[in-house]
Amino acid sequence: MTSISHQEQQKIWDKEHLNPHLLLPMHAQEASSGVIQFWEWLRDKQESLHGIEMGCGKGRNSIWLAQQGITMTGFDFSPVAIAEAKQRSHLAGIDKNITLLVHDAITTWPFKNESFDIAIDCFASTDIESATGRHFARDEFRRLLKPDGYLMVYTLSTEDRFHQSLLEKFSTEEKNAFLHPTTGKFEKVFDREELLDFYCDWNLIEERRIDKVATFFDKEYLCRHFWMIFQPKKQVSVQ
Numbered sequence: 001m002t003s004i005s006h007q008e009q010q011k012i013w014d015k016e017h018l019n020p021h022l023l024l025p026m027h028a029q030e031a032s033s034g035v036i037q038f039w040e041w042l043r044d045k046q047e048s049l050h051g052i053e054m055g056c057g058k059g060r061n062s063i064w065l066a067q068q069g070i071t072m073t074g075f076d077f078s079p080v081a082i083a084e085a086k087q088r089s090h091l092a093g094i095d096k097n098i099t100l101l102v103h104d105a106i107t108t109w110p111f112k113n114e115s116f117d118i119a120i121d122c123f124a125s126t127d128i129e130s131a132t133g134r135h136f137a138r139d140e141f142r143r144l145l146k147p148d149g150y151l152m153v154y155t156l157s158t159e160d161r162f163h164q165s166l167l168e169k170f171s172t173e174e175k176n177a178f179l180h181p182t183t184g185k186f187e188k189v190f191d192r193e194e195l196l197d198f199y200c201d202w203n204l205i206e207e208r209r210i211d212k213v214a215t216f217f218d219k220e221y222l223c224r225h226f227w228m229i230f231q232p233k234k235q236v237s238v239q
Helices: 008-017 031-042 061-066 079-091 131-144 161-170 194-197
Strands: 050-054 071-076 098-102 116-122 144-157 176-179 186-188 202-216 219-232
Touching: 031 116, 031 144, 031 219, 050 061, 050 131, 061 071, 061 079, 061 131, 061 176, 061 194, 071 079, 079 098, 079 161, 116 131, 131 144, 144 202, 161 176, 161 219, 176 219, 194 219
Parallel strands: 050 071, 050 116, 071 098, 116 144
Antiparallel strands: 144 219, 176 186, 202 219
16 A cells, blocks of 8 residues: 555544554653744744644643643644543643644634744644645645744654655655555655745744654664744735
């Protein structure tokens, strides 16, 4: 099998959220290091912020940001994940500062234009199994962000050693994509040129490479994730 449907991808994620066994960091309570770095970069720039996270999973990032004082909205296409996220936010005592809902990133997001100051894609685009779906999600980010808003993209790299090995053995027809040999889940990794082309209508404000060691199947691998902050380019009206 070299392809997967959106419905199959969703079922795989629901199963993973129900019985965590492969992507254990996604089930952690702690926020992603990339999100923490975004907050450290951001916190002196504005005081009152409204944020949105696509593919928030069980809410670790959105909940943590809400605890820092940001009014957060998080959504995910997995009902299992959002049910757990709501429980966690309630236990954290931040229900008034966060909205969590089940929604699919490749269908129109139920929010008004230019209603958010910040947006987060923390390894979410990597799991959208079609280029069309990823383009749609990117354009929804642009629609919802205020003109001076920021989109943080934290994503897999073709230099990540573990994902290099999977690309060699289990690649799909799409460039830099594979189906995981254990779950069948689609994953997309990126090179820098590809990301810059994908966000050609955005200004790259900040860029880092985050080096870390990740463990997969009891073996450690070096990762070099992309961490980028984008801002929508000003649209020029034609007279």
